[in-house]
Amino acid sequence: MIIVPVRSFVLFPGMVMPVTVGRSKSIAAAQQAVREQRPVGILKQRDADVNDPTGLDMHRMGTVANVVRYITAPDGSNHLVCQGEQRFQVLEFLTGWPFLVARVLRIPEPTTRTPEIEAHFLHLRGQALEALELMPQAPQELTSAIQGIEQPGALADLAVAYMDVKPDEKQEVLETIDVTARIDKVSRMLAQRLEVLRLSAEIGKQTKAALDERQREVLLREQMAAIQKQLGEGEEGKAAELAELEKKIAEAGMPKDVEDQARKELRRLQRMPESQGEYGMVRTYLDWLIELPWKLPEETPIDIKEARRVLDADHYGLEKIKTRIIEFLAVRKLAPQGKAPILCFVGPPGVGKTSLGQSIARAMNRKFVRVSLGGVHDEAEIRGHRRTYIGSLPGNIIQGIRKAGTRNCVMMLDEIDKLGAGVHGDPSAAMLEVLDPEQNNTFRDNYLGVPFDLSRVVFIATANMLDTIPGPLRDRMEIISLAGYTDTEKLQIASRYLVKRQMDANGVKDGQVEITDAALREIIHHYTREAGVRNLEREIGKVLRNAAVRLAEGSAENVRVDLGDLAAILGQRRFESEVAMRTSVPGVATGLAWTPVGGDILFIEATRVHGGGRLILTGQLGDVMKESAQAALSIVKNRAVLLGIDPDRFEKSDIHVHVPAGAIPKDGPSAGVAMFMALTSLMTDRTIRSDTAMTGEISLRGLVLPVGGIKEKVIAAAAAGLKRVMLPARNKRDYDDIPEEVRQQLEFVWLERVEEAVAAALEPRVDAPASGDAPATALA
């Protein structure tokens, strides 16, 4: 057998290992073996340091190995990948070869298995597995290999091969052929190793735990110190903080009982560690108490002349309202402690309710705050949550006071008509208490828990509509209605106020941009349809931004915007007059509606289809409006002969009344006259004058009864370009409210009975039936 000597390595049977061959003799031996495809004998030197070993320098027992591969690595070193096969013993070394060659005896692995061997085998396997578990870096395959091995001797070989022991010890195991003895030997070695492994694992765990624990603590302490430093806390920090609080309490000007309460809370804070969750809560509470404006600032008397000037400077027109505000201010001036009424501005959006409130504050030289009540369903939103709730805060009245920073501010309660009652108490009841001069000097917010005096606050409410303001609240307030503006008023407001304001807002200087009156009128008529001026202001803003771009680009020194330029800036006209078009067929009447956002026109359309005399109503009509349609039909039937209608026509067709315009709420009796006129027009084939709009309730006997919202409706009619309005005669008392300019634009027809409407608005019959009604006429 060709012998490959190795310095300090033992190959065991069953193992595949690379053996490095460096010495020339070994290389020659390896190459010879590979060439002849012979196994080699891997044999350890007794002394690793001998470079050119002879037979005498070698151990007597080694492992026969098949050469799996011969590799020359890129660095020039040579390796034999050997698979150990079985033990051999050297009988004698042969001479005459350029490398070591020996006559050997192969030693087969003993196969006897006694219970004793079995017991040792199992024990060794347990040890080996335990050792592997303690060596986290050991390969997983080794564990599987040890679990799968059947031969006790092979197990001992495998275990020792991978064990971290001296090569000589391994050689000893190789030389132990007896299986029991071999297992025993390996088992003892392994026991020792295990002891060490267990100990080192234990130490590792302890040191790691100790390290983790310490590191954590050090880290936390460092962070805490840093945070406390930031907050100026720490024991000294806390003392300083409490002293500061005490000083602030003394200076806040609280009433006696409030101050007592604050000091009590301060003492609690002193006893509490800062880390306690409640500390922060008490602290926040104290901050609220301290920051509320308990002191009453010195009040400058109201200068009525100046107030008038401020109101005029901020608002165009609104004469009646300004006069009422001046009266209000005068009363307050004469009796500052008196129980002044609470003003409530009611009107559509953008008519200046908020800005009037701001002007009042300016005229009185007071701070102005807004509190929004829209969508408030919970009493606690007004009166606060008790401090026992996590994250509780005062209600929005007290929050408003803190925002104003003074107790005599002007507080605008926005959208008081949108206060809703929910499951958690009635917010309007809390609001009543806020507004009641008898009670509001000791208003108690749930969070504060101490009374706060609201009696010096000037409350002003705003609402879009009256109906939904809870009755008791409405009784407390003085209602001031702002109906909306006429076109001329809008033009004045735009040219005197809005353009200037938008110029400032967009950085345009005086004289740089001019918007002509014609352009403004065009915006009012065809780009907005509203009672107020909110959208008008927005559109003016767009025009000015467009001009600002041109100025900034340097393409123009100053810009003039005229009628013809608008389409390019604002796009196509958004609103066209549709009345003429719609009323060109019989059966369509122009009605007037009142909505929370101002008046509007709406069309009542009637048509006939083949049927048996039914009345069909569509367009989401409310019950009252449906009834008024029924009544209108009865009146028309009743007067059929007088009106020149063949009564048979009612029997042979169904009449369909439709009221389009989804955005307008359609209920109430005030469309009665329009319903009647639409039906009369349909049945007589006579169209209604396209320049006429109408409103009024009807009785079955044909009387026209008065309705509400006359002012808004008439303004809307004028805005839509109509020339005549037909109104109930009993609404004449509302005539004075209608702006002069609108009165000029319109012709008024006052109705006592429905016949007067027919006489005033029905066009004479045209012989050829109008196209829209053609099929129905044919049917009839």
Ligand SMILES: Nc1ncnc2c1ncn2[C@@H]1O[C@H](COP(=O)(O)OP(=O)(O)OP(=O)(O)O)[C@@H](O)[C@H]1O
């Ligand atoms: N008569 C007026 N003169 C000058 N500017 C006016 C006039 N009326 C309204 N404005 C201006 O129109 C804009 C909209 O008004 P404001 O915000 O007060 O409306 P509002 O009635 O409070 O609406 P909302 O109910 O939506 O709050 C404001 O810039 C306001 O100054």
